[in-house]
Amino acid sequence: MLIFKLQSYLEAIASDASLYEKGNFEKRSEAIDFIGFGVIDQIDEYLLETTSPTLLQLRQHAEKVRSALEETDQQLFQHIQSNIRQGGYSGTAFKALITKYVDFNVHDPISQEEVGYDNLDVLINGLSLFQTMPEQTKDLEPEMVYYQKTPARIVFELVEKSFIRQEDVFFDIGAGLGQVAILVNLLTGIPTKGIEFEPAFCDYARDCAASLNLSDVNFSNVDAREADYSEGTIFFMFTPFHGEILQAVLEILRQESLQRKIKIITYGPCTAQVALQNWLQAAAPAENNAYKLGIFSSF
Ligand SMILES: C[S@@+](CC[C@H](N)C(=O)[O-])C[C@H]1O[C@@H](n2cnc3c(N)ncnc32)[C@H](O)[C@@H]1O
Known part of the structure; x- marks a missing residue:
């Protein structure tokens, strides 16, 4: 039951294309937090009591989905860094960007x-x-x-x-x-x-x-x-x-x-x-x- 629930949460995140748009930073942050606290931590708790290959696989999958979201964040950070480096953003322009x-x-x-x-x-x-x-x-x-x-x-x-x-x-x-x-x-x-x-x-x-x-x-x-x-x-x-x-x-x-x-x-x-x-x-x-x-x- 638990595996099924965690799997469906994870699939909902993995298949939500809007999470991979650079601009959706806050929504993505929530998803990254949820994968950490709501999925991986829960799996780890269960793995203390049982050795289940399915849970281990699910954990690996969760790590993969989280990495993909973090990769999108990295692209966003590089985009902002490169704008700053070129001198395009300072003062109100920087605040507006953030x-x-x-x-x-x-x-x-x-x-x-x-x-x-x-x-x-x-x-x-x-x-x-x-x-x-x-x-x-x-x-x-x-x-x-x-x-x-x-x-x-x-x-x-x-x-x-x-x-x-x-x-x-x-x-x-x-x-x-x-x-x-x-x-x-x-x-x-x-x-x-x-x-x-x-x-x-x-x-x-x-x-x-x-x-x-x-x-x-x-x-x-x-x-x-x-x-x-x-x-x-x-x-x-x-x-x-x-x-x-x-x-x-x-x-x-x-x-x-x-x-x-x-x-x-x-x-x-x-x-x-x-x-x-x-x-x-x-x-x-x-x-x-x-x-x-x-x-x-x-x-
Ligand atoms: C609470 S942190 C604040 C860091 C930074 N101002 C910030 O807000 O992100 C205090 C910093 O003061 C530095 N520090 C402590 N005593 C110092 C001193 N006598 N002279 C210069 N820096 C000192 C510490 O090494 C530490 O990095």
């Missing part, structure tokens, strides 16, 4: 109590030619925070809410694999810079930017306490560190703010410490939710 494939509205109030990823992340992750996470080569100090990616939806929201001007220069402090700096450049056209402590992450981020021909996206492999911020006007932090390191970097930014007005945008638990700085004003009343963007500007 919203063609993923239906979302940055103004939708989604209440997040933790970091959450969705189909937009799958699409944006696909823009990177390098899919294997590099190994960390340096130990972090106790107050430094391990790599975790800012959800792509949050980066779109950041661009929407921070009133970016063409003369702005954006810094991602603790840039990880570079996705925030790359996306902000694609969405706005302004120069972006990433500061990252881990050399392997920095190399990866540079390779990604180079593979997309983004010459205005640069990364420095340096401790945030030693970085040169003299060109920056907007500084983003997805909690790269806390405690004394955060305070030391905020003091450097305060010094920069004596030269020009700056904005600091935060995500994650560091927002609470940034909100305490008396040289910054919050753009919106502070909310008691670390996973909402904090937007601050110097006086």
Whole structure:
């Protein structure tokens, strides 16, 4: 009975031609998830109790159907990458391209109590030619925070809410694999810079930017306490560190703010410490939710 049910689900997916059209990215993502969780995981559970050649065959078939769908995704990613590389898509054109494939509205109030990823992340992750996470080569100090990616939806929201001007220069402090700096450049056209402590992450981020021909996206492999911020006007932090390191970097930014007005945008638990700085004003009343963007500007 179970085999019959899973088989018919799988056949319905395999024979749905619309799933193999590049444009149907969200529908395809749902089908890929369903094959993983609804079919393969179920088969694996049954295979723990019984050895059935038919179930094993069905599992292989499910893997094959999933690979074919993933192959269509790869074609879509290559199509978007090649458009970016040729310089055809930046600013509103890039946003329009992405919203063609993923239906979302940055103004939708989604209440997040933790970091959450969705189909937009799958699409944006696909823009990177390098899919294997590099190994960390340096130990972090106790107050430094391990790599975790800012959800792509949050980066779109950041661009929407921070009133970016063409003369702005954006810094991602603790840039990880570079996705925030790359996306902000694609969405706005302004120069972006990433500061990252881990050399392997920095190399990866540079390779990604180079593979997309983004010459205005640069990364420095340096401790945030030693970085040169003299060109920056907007500084983003997805909690790269806390405690004394955060305070030391905020003091450097305060010094920069004596030269020009700056904005600091935060995500994650560091927002609470940034909100305490008396040289910054919050753009919106502070909310008691670390996973909402904090937007601050110097006086
Ligand atoms: C939570 S991740 C954020 C990554 C990236 N900003 C993003 O949102 O996708 C924090 C990053 O900060 C880096 N980091 C931690 N301490 C640092 C320091 N003192 N200087 C520069 N980078 C640091 C970590 O290696 C890690 O990649």
